[in-house]
Amino acid sequence: METFGTLGERGLIERIRATARPPPPPGRLDDDAVDVAGVIACVDSVTFERHMPPGMSYGEFGWMAAAASLSDLAAMGARPTGILAAMLLPPGMPVGDVLDIVGGMDRCAESCGTHLYGGDTKPGAGSVSVTALGDMENREPMARSGAREGDAVAVTGPLGGPAAGFECLRNGWDPVGGLKDAVASLYSPVPRIDWGVLLSGSGAVTSCIDLSDGLATAANAVCDASGVGMLFEASFLPEGPGVAVASGRLGVPAAELMTSFGGEYELMFTFPRERLENIHSSGVPFHVVGYVDGGDGARLSLDGEERRLEHGRY
Amino acid sequence: METFGTLGERGLIERIRATARPPPPPGRLDDDAVDVAGVIACVDSVTFERHMPPGMSYGEFGWMAAAASLSDLAAMGARPTGILAAMLLPPGMPVGDVLDIVGGMDRCAESCGTHLYGGDTKPGAGSVSVTALGDMENREPMARSGAREGDAVAVTGPLGGPAAGFECLRNGWDPVGGLKDAVASLYSPVPRIDWGVLLSGSGAVTSCIDLSDGLATAANAVCDASGVGMLFEASFLPEGPGVAVASGRLGVPAAELMTSFGGEYELMFTFPRERLENIHSSGVPFHVVGYVDGGDGARLSLDGEERRLEHGRY
Numbered sequence: 001m002e003t004f005g006t007l008g009e010r011g012l013i014e015r016i017r018a019t020a021r022p023p024p025p026p027g028r029l030d031d032d033a034v035d036v037a038g039v040i041a042c043v044d045s046v047t048f049e050r051h052m053p054p055g056m057s058y059g060e061f062g063w064m065a066a067a068a069s070l071s072d073l074a075a076m077g078a079r080p081t082g083i084l085a086a087m088l089l090p091p092g093m094p095v096g097d098v099l100d101i102v103g104g105m106d107r108c109a110e111s112c113g114t115h116l117y118g119g120d121t122k123p124g125a126g127s128v129s130v131t132a133l134g135d136m137e138n139r140e141p142m143a144r145s146g147a148r149e150g151d152a153v154a155v156t157g158p159l160g161g162p163a164a165g166f167e168c169l170r171n172g173w174d175p176v177g178g179l180k181d182a183v184a185s186l187y188s189p190v191p192r193i194d195w196g197v198l199l200s201g202s203g204a205v206t207s208c209i210d211l212s213d214g215l216a217t218a219a220n221a222v223c224d225a226s227g228v229g230m231l232f233e234a235s236f237l238p239e240g241p242g243v244a245v246a247s248g249r250l251g252v253p254a255a256e257l258m259t260s261f262g263g264e265y266e267l268m269f270t271f272p273r274e275r276l277e278n279i280h281s282s283g284v285p286f287h288v289v290g291y292v293d294g295g296d297g298a299r300l301s302l303d304g305e306e307r308r309l310e311h312g313r314y
Numbered sequence: 315m316e317t318f319g320t321l322g323e324r325g326l327i328e329r330i331r332a333t334a335r336p337p338p339p340p341g342r343l344d345d346d347a348v349d350v351a352g353v354i355a356c357v358d359s360v361t362f363e364r365h366m367p368p369g370m371s372y373g374e375f376g377w378m379a380a381a382a383s384l385s386d387l388a389a390m391g392a393r394p395t396g397i398l399a400a401m402l403l404p405p406g407m408p409v410g411d412v413l414d415i416v417g418g419m420d421r422c423a424e425s426c427g428t429h430l431y432g433g434d435t436k437p438g439a440g441s442v443s444v445t446a447l448g449d450m451e452n453r454e455p456m457a458r459s460g461a462r463e464g465d466a467v468a469v470t471g472p473l474g475g476p477a478a479g480f481e482c483l484r485n486g487w488d489p490v491g492g493l494k495d496a497v498a499s500l501y502s503p504v505p506r507i508d509w510g511v512l513l514s515g516s517g518a519v520t521s522c523i524d525l526s527d528g529l530a531t532a533a534n535a536v537c538d539a540s541g542v543g544m545l546f547e548a549s550f551l552p553e554g555p556g557v558a559v560a561s562g563r564l565g566v567p568a569a570e571l572m573t574s575f576g577g578e579y580e581l582m583f584t585f586p587r588e589r590l591e592n593i594h595s596s597g598v599p600f601h602v603v604g605y606v607d608g609g610d611g612a613r614l615s616l617d618g619e620e621r622r623l624e625h626g627r628y
């Protein structure tokens with residue numbers, strides 16, 4: 001029988017779209033940030049079981065829970081106006097730990113210029129679903145669906161740090177070299193709110209997405225939504241802290257750590273090459289890492305060989 | 315050690331309020347509907363384990379999940395503009411069951427004049443957290459904190475049906491007499507959106523709350539927030555379907571079924587007695603069931619004896 005597990009999260013949202021009533025435009029039924037009567041809104045869940053690596057504190061878990069949703073607003077270019085949290089927590093959980101989760105969400109909200117407004121707490125297995133609300137402030141929202149053949153593809157910062165950090169924790173490595181920073185990037189991801197606002201304000205961006213599911217998954221999502229392909233050049237990918245060390249120890253190409261893992265919070269965006277100056281003058285740091293073409297989904301050129309970028313491991 | 319379970323949900327929100335940054339007014343940090351930069355928003359969670367009585371379908375569970383949040387908007391007097399759902403579901407769950415949950419949420423949203431816009435689905439133990447967004451349309455929001463000594467207390471409809479329905483299912487009774495309607499009221503609660511809109515528009519309501527946690531818990535919440543007491547007259551409480559039968563079979567007073575159980579979706583509100591005509595002309599059906607006084611919390615007068623209404627069983 002077809003189950004949620006076999007269909008997967010992306011497959012499920014397609015099915016839901018096919019059966020539920022479509023909301024009035026410009027709203028659309030999606031697992032991304034959506035426009036609800038002029039309010040940009042999105043929700044994302046994290047669970048103790050799947051999203052709490054060894055050694056992560058409850059405060060860091062709370063921060064990450066808020067960051068996951070706020071990052072979806074960033075990808076659209078919205079300015080956050082507030083967050084709400086639905087917590088399902090084991091009844092035996094010490095109150096101090098619960099307050100640490102809330103404190104982490106609050107600090108992340110503060111770092112994004114906004115506040116925790118409320119929520120709901122019920123007994124459960126250990127999860128936090130954060131709803132983030134935002135405002136486009138009269139800018140045009142950036143979608144996943146606007147990438148066009150010939151566009152350049154860029155990312156706002158180095159990749160692979162969270163993957164290297166995760167491998168460091170999982171394998172019990174000493175956090176030497178860049179691995180300490182790698183673990184920090186896994187624990188305290190920073191939603192790129194200001195950069196999203198600047199990119200949407202530039203008027204030059206044709207599509208944008210955050211990398212919380214990893215570059216491969218994100219790139220394929222944009223390819224699907226835009227009906228295009230994308231070719232990345234491995235040597236152009238900016239390498240995050242600890243990637244070289246982790247790559248060597250694991251015996252896997254650095255490019256795999258940079259493309260196949262989640263937990264990244266940089267933005268990936270596309271723009272017509274002739275608009276490069278607009279992107280430069282926006283003040284957002286970026287690295288061009290590939291271009292949009294008519295090929296089949298997202299591919300990586302590595303040592304002169306082209307291979308499909310498959311959906312990530314996480 | 316003090317845990318989430320020993321402190322309880324109401325106690326926890328007090329602690330959170332004491333530690334997290336307060337949002338800018340008129341926003342406030344609460345587990346009720348809140349004002350987020352002019353948008354009324356709330357989130358509520360239901361779980362398979364705690365909120366899915368025997369025989370409830372996944373479609374009904376989805377309806378109930380949406381109703382729980384939409385009812386919080388109703389209590390404030392907001393018009394819903396959209397809902398989002400965070401689902402945590404067992405990977406082995408058949409896709410058809412997942413779509414049934416979504417369909418139930420969608421139908422409930424439709425019954426309230428709004429749409430499902432999006433959400434997130436992750437592997438988990440089985441829960442749905444629905445965020446509802448709404449608009450006051452220039453009316454003043456109804457709060458829990460405005461009840462004043464001398465106000466009348468009213469409810470919008472009969473009480474105890476969901477409790478009788480739950481007891482019917484739990485005890486395996488034949489759904490005779492009113493029990494069939496009682497079970498239906500448990501399975502498909504109707505958020506009182508239009509009545510909330512009309513009540514807030516009347517300008518005569520001093521406080522309002524929904525009864526999803528039961529009359530006793532709701533009344534005590536209003537007493538706490540308003541710094542008042544409330545005396546209910548048992549013989550005034552409008553009796554829901556199946557209450558007489560269930561009361562007789564269980565050997566408990568009907569008033570207990572009508573006050574100590576949750577799953578009700580009627581509204582309870584207070585108003586100055588001299589404004590009775592405004593409430594009448596609003597067109598909202600109501601029953602006056604007591605009055606606000608300076609006593610200690612919510613109490614029930616039953617057979618000439620006054621007793622505390624304790625927080626409900628659910």
